[in-house]
Amino acid sequence: MKLGLDYLDLYLIHWPNPAAMRDNWAEMNAESWQAMEEAVKAGKLRAIGISNFRKKHIDELLKTAEIKPAVNQNYLNPSDMQEELVKYNDELGILNEAYSPLGTGGLLGNETVKEIGAHYGKSPAQVLIRWSLQHGFLPLPKSVHPEYIKANSDVFDFEISPEDMKSLDNLHGVAKTAQDPDKAEF
Ligand SMILES: NC(=O)c1ccc[n+]([C@@H]2O[C@H](COP(=O)([O-])OP(=O)(O)OC[C@H]3O[C@@H](n4cnc5c(N)ncnc54)[C@H](OP(=O)(O)O)[C@@H]3O)[C@@H](O)[C@H]2O)c1
Numbered sequence: 001m002k003l004g005l006d007y008l009d010l011y012l013i014h015w016p017n018p019a020a021m022r023d024n025w026a027e028m029n030a031e032s033w034q035a036m037e038e039a040v041k042a043g044k045l046r047a048i049g050i051s052n053f054r055k056k057h058i059d060e061l062l063k064t065a066e067i068k069p070a071v072n073q074n075y076l077n078p079s080d081m082q083e084e085l086v087k088y089n090d091e092l093g094i095l096n097e098a099y100s101p102l103g104t105g106g107l108l109g110n111e112t113v114k115e116i117g118a119h120y121g122k123s124p125a126q127v128l129i130r131w132s133l134q135h136g137f138l139p140l141p142k143s144v145h146p147e148y149i150k151a152n153s154d155v156f157d158f159e160i161s162p163e164d165m166k167s168l169d170n171l172h173g174v175a176k177t178a179q180d181p182d183k184a185e186f
Helices: 025-041 055-062 083-092 111-120 124-134 146-152 162-169
Strands: 008-013 045-051 071-075 095-099 138-140
Touching (some): 025 045, 025 055, 045 055, 045 095, 055 083, 111 124, 111 162, 124 138, 124 146, 124 162
Parallel strands (some): 008 045, 045 071, 095 138
8 A cells, every 4th residue: 555554444535526526426436435345345444434425425325335434524513513414424323523623723712612611621622622522423623733632632521511512502604614515616
């Protein structure tokens, strides 16, 4: 393998239908998935998943998939909870992986998030990561700062109350919302 590794833990289809494949996305995904399944069988991939797939893309993939996706990685945070998609992934037993759990930083300055953080003695980033975990998501925060990376994993010594979870759930639209995968320009 060119990466110099014997295997990868998780490998995803990033986008269900980039512009170049918009006419035949279902067939292209089916072919990619088959190749990924072969890589699983060959021991090169431990798990395979999808990203930015909505219901119709998942349904189409499942028509030919032998291995069910382990995760569906989506833009998920209090600014966009994508409830229907989350529920559908749950029903299928596909883990909801949450990319941009901090709203690409856009939620860190939000007053509600800051107030709730102050209440628990935690940073806004820690509140958002904990919120994600309490919803059953697998949060995928990014930072280039070692101290932030360490702090972002220090979220297992507090629990956000149901009232505070509700306040955070009500932040729809305060930062970016999810992009429609069928309309992306790339
Ligand atoms: N599958 C997809 O289509 C897709 C799309 C978008 C993103 N992703 C992945 O999701 C991951 C995260 O997404 P993201 O980068 O958009 O957003 P994010 O994790 O929600 O936010 C990242 C921003 O928050 C800052 N930050 C992180 N921890 C912090 C802390 N403790 N205190 C203060 N600031 C903090 C980072 O700054 P610094 O880096 O300067 O610390 C960065 O500006 C990435 O690994 C990315 O590859 C996947």
